[in-house]
Amino acid sequence: MIPELSSRPRLAVGCRLNERNQPSRVLHMPERALRLNGPSLEIIERCDGTRTVQQIIAELQKLYSKAEPKKVEEDILGYLGRLHDQRALDFTPAELDRSAEAK
């Protein structure tokens, strides 16, 4: 799946980052854990349900300003898509967001 730029990713039920004070950071998921390095941790920490995919890409492009921006975007979309397929992320669509605000 390729995430919509306007959708807002957040960790799915049963998925959480381990504590900050632990030596290596992992994303816990039911029956598995994903070790996170620099960029993957930066991405996951931003999947908080408030940022859109577009915003996460922009923030990472700023953070990794030496990298090719297009490549950063592709890598993030691929990574978020894979995490969705593994049921680690839920995406709130933009339309749903607006209807929630209207209430």
Added chain:
Amino acid sequence: MTPAAPTPLALIAELTHRCPLHCVYCSNPLELSHRADELTTEVWSRVFREAAEAGVLQVDFTGGEPLARPDILELVRAARATGLYVNLITSGVPLDEARLDQLVEAGLDHIQLSFQGSTEDLASEISGTKSHAQKLRVLDWLKRRRVAVTLNFVIHRRNIDQIEEMLALGESSSAGRIEFANVQYYGWAFANRENLLPTREQLDRSVEILKRAEERLRGKMKIEFVVPDYYAKYPKACMGGWGQKLMLIAPNGDALPCHAAQIIPGLRFDNLKDRSLREIWEKSEVFQKFRGEEWMPEPCRSCDRRTRDFGGCRCQAFLLTGDAAMTDPVCSLAPLRTIVDDILAAVNGPTAEKLVKPDWIYRPNPA
């Protein structure tokens, strides 16, 4: 020279062997622990801290029925406080809605609810109790709670033809995962093996159904499928290798490399009451015995797959050949593969009875 110990990743905490179910394939040993010998809340809490410090990421609360422990909420809190990911594997029988809320509140991350079939009749036959309707209620309660859910089906000849109905049950629930784990033949399952092993035809059909379901449900529900290794070409990397990733703690505190290791003669298990988790993991004779490659016979020793499957399962090697240090006979390269071929021939032969209700050997409840 003894091989260096890798970092343990998961702790399997068999809190008790007491259980309301009597499943004919139970993974508990034939000799069950008694209630009076069970570890206290304090010792378990210390073990969770030591596990997290040693690098363990996840604890699986299992049994028996882990909810039979009156201190289960304290244990969930204690484990979660150390940062461990807390997983509960349960029959659901002792649950009500209030208890479920308390467990989620205490920090439970993931609940695995076991089912014995898709119909009440078969579930009762396999578990020797009537619990299917209660499990359906629990599944319904789980829809309204923020906790990850997996449905666990143990698969065998009697229920393998219900896989489509099991999938439908999963899809009607809030489960994000569904496990179809074929019976592994140890303990009670070994005693009931001739009535549990599916036929090759059944197995092939189930693989087809699950492949299609996996495709259809991608991103909605994860499907895990464990084949019966008697039908596999190569052995499973049992527990990710002996002493490589997992430690199992029996209700009495004995530290084991897997569910079945008690059957291997001559092993003396260290106990968490006496020694720390790290000391046992790194230094105990039992954990070092089949760790690494030193112990391997041929053809494992020179096999390219030895770092992937570690020569297969030591308990299976012992159960089938009488020697725990043999190549796992399910391997197509094993000198004694004929043992497994003969078992399969009996199951798939023209005289094999398939539909008669067998004389099951049920697992009892310990005192």
